[in-house]
Amino acid sequence: GAVVSQHPSWVICKSGTSVKIECRSLDFQATTMFWYRQFPKQSLMLMATSNEGSKATYEQGVEKDKFLINHASLTLSTLTVTSAHPEDSSFYICSASGGRRGEQYFGPGTRLTVT
């Protein structure tokens, strides 16, 4: 149980284009989803928290107009990187939380490379 998937697993895009990453909870309803980014050999950095049906809450320093998050249902959240630049290249990981205990289960990550 508690499986979270991400799609795509890796993506290469050109500078200036937008990329959408999907995060799905496969066997539970996720009332809250989190988006992280991770640079090589570094820890996870929380970008934003999203609750189903409401606007995402962004961490300080994260541009909400650049990183668009939609949590349209209890099993799906999307992160859209708009007007991507090479410095946006990173490993993006989502996690989903549901139920009383609030444990977070992580997706496999999406490797974004912007050329």
Added chain:
Amino acid sequence: QQQVKQSPQSLTVQKGGISIINCAYENTAFDYFPWYQQFPGKGPALLIAIRPDVSEKKEGRFTISFNKSAKQFSLHIMDSQPGDSATYFCAARQMDSSYKLIFGSGTRLLVRP
């Protein structure tokens, strides 16, 4: 500012040895302390977790020791295996409705055969 400090940054042990990773937190408003294991190119996987009302939790070869007064907790991996070679992150969950996790900086563990 970093609220969860993790050490060591890297650790090498021989197969069969004990791996010990330590974390300390600075904020008492945490209610849950998980450990995650991450392999290269993969997302973190929940390994074991503990709540502050318990001093120790064991699951197979993995044990968490928790010292509430010292605000410290540690992961012990007994009989370490080469397959345990990965990066380990401790975390602390904020005791509010956000359920945010604050992560440590990570420990790269290498278990030599």
